[in-house]
Amino acid sequence: MARTPTKKRRPAARSGTRAKKPRRRGVSRPRGRVKRRWLARLIAFGFLFSLVAGVYVLYLDHTVRTKFEGKRWAVPARVYGRPLELYAGARLTGEQLQAELRRLGYRKVAHPRQPASWSQSGSRFLIRTRNFQFWDGAEPEQYIDLRLDGGRVAHLSQADGAELALLRLEAPEIGSIYPAHNEDRVLVRRDQLPPGLVTALLAVEDRTFHEHHGVDPRGIARALWANLRAGALVQGGSTLTQQLIKNFYLTRERTLWRKLNEAVMALLLDARYGKDEILGAYANEIYLGQDGSRAIHGFGLASDFYFNRPLGELDLARQALLVALVRGPSYYDPRRNPKRARKRRDLVLRLLAEQGAISQAEARHAAAQPLGVTDQRGRGRGNFPAFMDLVRRQLHRDYREEDLTSEGLRIFTTLDPWVQAHAEEALGDRLGKLEKWNKLPAGKLEGSAVVVDAQGAEVLALVGGRKARFAGFNRALDAVRPIGSLIKPVVYLAALMEPARYTLVTPLEDTGLTIRGGDGKAWTPRNYDRKEHGQVPLHRALANSYNLSTVRLGMDMGLGRVADLLRELGISRPVEPVPAMLLGALSLSPLEVAQLYQGFAGGGFYSPLRAIREVLDAEGRPLQRYPLTVRQAVPGEAVYLLNRNLQEVVSEGTGKGLDRFLPSALKVAGKTGTTDGLRDSWFAGFTGDKVAVVWVGRDDNRPAGLTGGTGALQVWGDMMRRIAPLSLELISPEGVETVWVEPHSMMRSGEGCEGARPFPFIKGSAPRIHSSCSRGGESGLGGFLRDLFQ
Amino acid sequence: MKMNKLRSMFWSLCAVLLLQGCIGAPARTSAPVRQPGPTVPPPVEPAAAPGEARVRVYEPPQVALAAPLHSKAVQALLERSEQQRLESDLDGAVTTIERALRLESRNAHLWNRLAHLRYEQGRRTLAAELAAKSNALAARDLGLKRDNWLLIAAARRSVGDARGARDAERKARTLY
Numbered sequence: 014m015a016r017t018p019t020k021k022r023r024p025a026a027r028s029g030t031r032a033k034k035p036r037r038r039g040v041s042r043p044r045g046r047v048k049r050r051w052l053a054r055l056i057a058f059g060f061l062f063s064l065v066a067g068v069y070v071l072y073l074d075h076t077v078r079t080k081f082e083g084k085r086w087a088v089p090a091r092v093y094g095r096p097l098e099l100y101a102g103a104r105l106t107g108e109q110l111q112a113e114l115r116r117l118g119y120r121k122v123a124h125p126r127q128p129a130s131w132s133q134s135g136s137r138f139l140i141r142t143r144n145f146q147f148w149d150g151a152e153p154e155q156y157i158d159l160r161l162d163g164g165r166v167a168h169l170s171q172a173d174g175a176e177l178a179l180l181r182l183e184a185p186e187i188g189s190i191y192p193a194h195n196e197d198r199v200l201v202r203r204d205q206l207p208p209g210l211v212t213a214l215l216a217v218e219d220r221t222f223h224e225h226h227g228v229d230p231r232g233i234a235r236a237l238w239a240n241l242r243a244g245a246l247v248q249g250g251s252t253l254t255q256q257l258i259k260n261f262y263l264t265r266e267r268t269l270w271r272k273l274n275e276a277v278m279a280l281l282l283d284a285r286y287g288k289d290e291i292l293g294a295y296a297n298e299i300y301l302g303q304d305g306s307r308a309i310h311g312f313g314l315a316s317d318f319y320f321n322r323p324l325g326e327l328d329l330a331r332q333a334l335l336v337a338l339v340r341g342p343s344y345y346d347p348r349r350n351p352k353r354a355r356k357r358r359d360l361v362l363r364l365l366a367e368q369g370a371i372s373q374a375e376a377r378h379a380a381a382q383p384l385g386v387t388d389q390r391g392r393g394r395g396n397f398p399a400f401m402d403l404v405r406r407q408l409h410r411d412y413r414e415e416d417l418t419s420e421g422l423r424i425f426t427t428l429d430p431w432v433q434a435h436a437e438e439a440l441g442d443r444l445g446k447l448e449k450w451n452k453l454p455a456g457k458l459e460g461s462a463v464v465v466d467a468q469g470a471e472v473l474a475l476v477g478g479r480k481a482r483f484a485g486f487n488r489a490l491d492a493v494r495p496i497g498s499l500i501k502p503v504v505y506l507a508a509l510m511e512p513a514r515y516t517l518v519t520p521l522e523d524t525g526l527t528i529r530g531g532d533g534k535a536w537t538p539r540n541y542d543r544k545e546h547g548q549v550p551l552h553r554a555l556a557n558s559y560n561l562s563t564v565r566l567g568m569d570m571g572l573g574r575v576a577d578l579l580r581e582l583g584i585s586r587p588v589e590p591v592p593a594m595l596l597g598a599l600s601l602s603p604l605e606v607a608q609l610y611q612g613f614a615g616g617g618f619y620s621p622l623r624a625i626r627e628v629l630d631a632e633g634r635p636l637q638r639y640p641l642t643v644r645q646a647v648p649g650e651a652v653y654l655l656n657r658n659l660q661e662v663v664s665e666g667t668g669k670g671l672d673r674f675l676p677s678a679l680k681v682a683g684k685t686g687t688t689d690g691l692r693d694s695w696f697a698g699f700t701g702d703k704v705a706v707v708w709v710g711r712d713d714n715r716p717a718g719l720t721g722g723t724g725a726l727q728v729w730g731d732m733m734r735r736i737a738p739l740s741l742e743l744i745s746p747e748g749v750e751t752v753w754v755e756p757h758s759m760m761r762s763g764e765g766c767e768g769a770r771p772f773p774f775i776k777g778s779a780p781r782i783h784s785s786c787s788r789g790g791e792s793g794l795g796g797f798l799r800d801l802f803q
Numbered sequence: 804m805k806m807n808k809l810r811s812m813f814w815s816l817c818a819v820l821l822l823q824g825c826i827g828a829p830a831r832t833s834a835p836v837r838q839p840g841p842t843v844p845p846p847v848e849p850a851a852a853p854g855e856a857r858v859r860v861y862e863p864p865q866v867a868l869a870a871p872l873h874s875k876a877v878q879a880l881l882e883r884s885e886q887q888r889l890e891s892d893l894d895g896a897v898t899t900i901e902r903a904l905r906l907e908s909r910n911a912h913l914w915n916r917l918a919h920l921r922y923e924q925g926r927r928t929l930a931a932e933l934a935a936k937s938n939a940l941a942a943r944d945l946g947l948k949r950d951n952w953l954l955i956a957a958a959r960r961s962v963g964d965a966r967g968a969r970d971a972e973r974k975a976r977t978l979y
Binding site for chain 1: 874875876878879880894895897898899901902904905906908909917929932933935936939940942
């Protein structure tokens with residue numbers, strides 16, 4: 014049915030075309046024909062031009078729309094440190110609280126009336142907090158009354174006296190993960206732009222923004238006139254829309270063609286979108302500064318970068334400074350060229366007053382203000398490069414690079430900026446002193462430090478080198494060096510896990526030996542002091558870090574057993590079971606050593622070290638959590654014995670030097686480590702709440718000239734002194750009993766017997782033979798019966 | 804005959820009295836001195852409810868979990884976590900307990916709470932490990948240890964480890 018008419022029409026159409034052609038030729042005349050031909054050509058040319066121009070405009074329109082309606086910017090992930098928890102009883106000093114408030118950009122005032130402000134009177138703080146979106150909900154804005162006493166929060170309540178059990182301050186931002194083109198920004202919505210900032214921006218950059226259609230011919234003329242009068246480029250003729258087009262779509266080249274494109278696209282953008290949308294896009298796109306390789310885009314990030322506070326909290330003077338920067342962020346850089354910046358800011362204020370947007374008095378008041386720029390710079394990758402490196406590596410297991418750099422993720426990490434700052438300072442200070450005191454070449458020593466929460470296994474601080482702010486070789490993760498005697502606790506733990514054979518008082522032979530490896534090569538270990546110590550109890554062998562007895566013990570336990578134990582405690586790096594491993598030929602990074610010692614501090618429970626707690630998407634919806642997990646890797650009883658022994662290392666052994674730094678009441682467990690030729694100096698240890706590892710050595714692997722005790726221990730002690738950790742109070746497991754033993758005979762003794770000391774034993778493993786002293790006070794029958802049943 | 808009978812009765816009486824005198828307590832030589840101050844009545848055990856038999860010999864009494872004294876902050880977080888659990892927001896409840904553990908990382912009760920929440924989420928192996936961690940920090944809190952062992956037993960049984968479960972239950976039974 015439908016085909017028939019089509020068939021009929023076709024011949025008619027063809028015949029019609031044929032009929033027209035002769036008729037046209039028939040009506041033309043010679044003179045007029047030439048004229049008309051030109052006219053026709055002109056029309057055709059015009060038509061063709063219009064067609065091409067039209068297609069081109071359509072293309073431009075498509076370009077404008079695609080980018081404007083799609084995802085406009087790659088929004089870098091923002092990374093936060095741990096929030097400070099405030100509650101009665103929390104360990105907190107005034108200095109620490111002030112540092113935290115400064116880090117968050119809170120203002121110290123006489124009476125806190127605005128959010129993010131605080132006042133102090135002695136040890137009493139009144140703080141108005143900001144609200145903040147956490148993984149588990151919002152922490153609302155609060156006005157609190159906090160009192161400190163003796164290094165603790167003595168009182169916490171709402172300022173009106175209402176009860177308050179605890180609150181979190183905001184999580185401090187510690188960096189962002191931005192893409193390879195180095196553009197960093199914090200997105201702000203149009204309604205988040207302060208009206209004062211918008212007024213100032215329009216007053217200076219585009220007075221007729223709300224009237225023109227994207228391009229302002231009068232503005233161009235006015236700018237031209239102003240520039241001619243001034244004899245220099247003082248005013249630009251581009252509208253905000255044109256500026257946005259230039260930044261958003263086009264290159265920076267200055268050609269007429271680009272200018273033309275810019276104008277057409279500006280007209281198209283203005284025609285398609287509302288003024289508010291354009292203004293919002295402009296506020297996020299505009300380039301406002303440089304931080305190393307990181308480009309600061311948008312008012313949101315600029316406010317944070319220059320003033321360390323959100324856009325909504327800026328006063329008039331600061332808003333004016335941001336607007337002043339639009340014209341030339343480098344030329345008017347308030348950090349490098351404060352005078353120039355100030356002049357330009359005051360000009361912005363004058364313009365605002367002239368146009369009646371503010372009063373003369375307001376302008377004068379604002380102009381009297383300092384620039385208010387903070388000296389905190391480089392939050393992108395600058396401040397905590399080593400830790401950020403760890404965060405990136407952990408994130409890369411679960412996210413693609415482009416998601417991290419463009420999806421606006423919010424990443425909550427475990428970094429404690431307070432601990433981090435002290436770790437950095439201690440490492441920097443001490444390395445200089447070590448070089449001076451030991452007459453070592455200046456600037457050659459390097460080091461790294463890791464601090465971990467003892468039970469939760471959260472990485473609190475990570476220092477990758479002496480210049481902690483310099484994003485270079487990350488020694489905490491990548492300096493994989495022989496760990497020396499830090500391995501010994503694993504060997505001793507393997508032994509203590511067999512209580513029928515080894516206890517803390519089991520005598521070991523500390524005498525020379527030669528071992529032939531599988532390749533036939535002989536290995537003859539020596540003690541550090543080149544001496545043999547004969548028969549020594551196991552606990553003394555570890556406390557004094559004797560090599561010969563350790564090798565004998567390790568060979569008795571089996572190299573495979575020690576390697577297995579390392580794996581159980583979370584060391585995933587392949588371990589070659591060779592005899593030299595027993596004295597620390599095994600190479601690990603400081604972070605891996607921290608993992609190993611966290612297992613000891615955690616009572617034999619392995620928890621993978623974590624640097625990230627949670628990841629939220631751009632809208633604040635939870636994406637992923639990295640929860641706390643534990644796995645019992647080693648029996649608690651054996652670890653308890655080991656930890657008591659590691660306490661002895663510090664109180665009476667190779668770690669005794671710590672008493673120069675730490676109060677005597679503070680109980681600590683730890684172990685020194687030194688490698689051949691004094692190339693690596695290590696100290697790993699833990700307190701009641703923190704595990705810390707320090708490595709000191711040289712990048713070129715030449716002898717550093719320091720033992721574990723004369724090098725890394727000093728840094729460790731200094732660092733812990735600054736952090737003020739909790740004392741290590743070990744909880745004796747059920748399966749452990751304390752028995753008094755006579756040190757020489759290793760016989761069971763009694764309290765008060767001469768020289769006798771209490772030792773922990775796994776039940777059933779304590780010596781059974783009693784010394785004469787212990788029997789003295791008891792009836793013969795009682796002693797006999799006890800011996801019989803034990 | 805009658806006289807003989809009376810005499811034998813007399814001697815029998817004397818013998819009994821004599822024997823009683825030997826076995827019995829010595830006679831008091833002086834009057835008791837009254838103790839000053841009020842007399843404290845001996846503690847009286849509440850009578851068993853009708854129909855409730857107490858058979859101590861075979862079944863030791865249930866050791867109630869002693870209500871631990873938490874700091875205000877931890878108590879607030881525990882309450883919040885419980886609220887979240889009741890609202891079936893187990894992830895939220897876990898997050899809250901982890902937050903509390905950051906305040907008091909050696910608080911065995913918090914590890915125990917986390918273990919229960921993980922158990923409820925079906926993460927039985929992790930629950931058992933967390934309960935073991937709680938035990939390691941519980942020191943002499945027998946009630947808490949018992950609860951941990953029972954949780955470990957349940958977790959082991961749920962993953963098919965009947966023998967391990969029995970061991971754990973045995974451990975729990977010893978903790979009174």
